[in-house]
Amino acid sequence: MPGKHQHFQEPEVGCCGKYFLFGFNIVFWVLGALFLAIGLWAWGEKGVLSNISALTDLGGLDPVWLFVVVGGVMSVLGFAGCIGALRENTFLLKFFSMFLGLIFFLELATGILAFVFKDWIRDQLNLFINNNVKAYRDDIDLQNLIDFAQEYWSCCGARGPNDWNLNIYFNCTDLNPSRERCGVPFSCCLRDPAEDVLNTQCGYDVRLKLVRGELEQQGFIHTKGCVGQFEKWLQDNLIVVAGVFVGIALLQIFGICLAQNLVSDIKAVKANWSKWNDDFENHWLTPTISEVLSMMGPQQNSLVGAPGLAPPCRHIFFGLGGLYLEPFRNW
Numbered sequence: 001m002p003g004k005h006q007h008f009q010e011p012e013v014g015c016c017g018k019y020f021l022f023g024f025n026i027v028f029w030v031l032g033a034l035f036l037a038i039g040l041w042a043w044g045e046k047g048v049l050s051n052i053s054a055l056t057d058l059g060g061l062d063p064v065w066l067f068v069v070v071g072g073v074m075s076v077l078g079f080a081g082c083i084g085a086l087r088e089n090t091f092l093l094k095f096f097s098m099f100l101g102l103i104f105f106l107e108l109a110t111g112i113l114a115f116v117f118k119d120w121i122r123d124q125l126n127l128f129i130n131n132n133v134k135a136y137r138d139d140i141d142l143q144n145l146i147d148f149a150q151e152y153w154s155c156c157g158a159r160g161p162n163d164w165n166l167n168i169y170f171n172c173t174d175l176n177p178s179r180e181r182c183g184v185p186f187s188c189c190l191r192d193p194a195e196d197v198l199n200t201q202c203g204y205d206v207r208l209k210l211v212r213g214e215l216e217q218q219g220f221i222h223t224k225g226c227v228g229q230f231e232k233w234l235q236d237n238l239i240v241v242a243g244v245f246v247g248i249a250l251l252q253i254f255g256i257c258l259a260q261n262l263v264s265d266i267k268a269v270k271a272n273w274s275k276w277n278d279d280f281e282n283h284w285l286t287p288t289i290s291e292v293l294s295m296m297g298p299q300q301n302s303l304v305g306a307p308g309l310a311p312p313c314r315h316i317f318f319g320l321g322g323l324y325l326e327p328f329r330n331w
Helices: 015-045 064-087 090-116 118-134 140-152 161-166 226-236 238-280 289-295
Strands: 313-319 322-327
Touching (some): 015 064, 064 090, 090 238, 118 140
């Protein structure tokens, strides 16, 4: 009698989670590659790629580092998540989860430390800004970043305009031959709404001329430091900033959970196939020639008529004593 087909209730890999993770990470991967390409292009324009030692010569922060580091991290994460989800590769998916989890805990630790050690963070921020003030004219990207920060937060220097004495071009020493002596960058100046053209020389000699006190300086330049203005900006926009960080954290947690769920599904499917394969590794048949020919016919991928062997098979091997049937696999 022909054997009955057996129907197996097998675990499956969820398609929705798999392709959502794939789609999200391919966008992440492309954006990371774009950031990394912009950073490398900027370094190429500045001659850094042909002179690697120039990376350490700059006393302040090179903003290109932000593009390179962020782009590199995004590219690695995007690659691992995208290829891991598409190929159902558990190693890449685990790497994606661990890397994303590490970033999440670093962000969490940084936030806690910044809240607990406020004074220390403020001192380090002052030191960081002053180091970049010293290197203001050494790198055009750093110069643009400082100008943007001073204009956006309406500030000048870390604690005030006199911090620009740390820069060799703006200090007020008698031996300074620079035309910018005792001045400040144009980004420290109060903008006149009636001016159509930006006056980049508005800060020349401003600290030398306005030695009579801060009250007169307030009519020409910003007198508040950028550290204090940044703290004030954080307080005024605390809900927005907190919402952004919480949103990023939730996306990271969601990505970790999605990847781990996909890993669990893949392991369940592999375990099911391994168990099924073990049941048939030692199962040998001695069929007749007619049975072999029928199995090699149009229905060669199923064994209709072999008692107890209804599961699909892909390869038929001749061995000692009969035929060995290897179950069909998806990987």
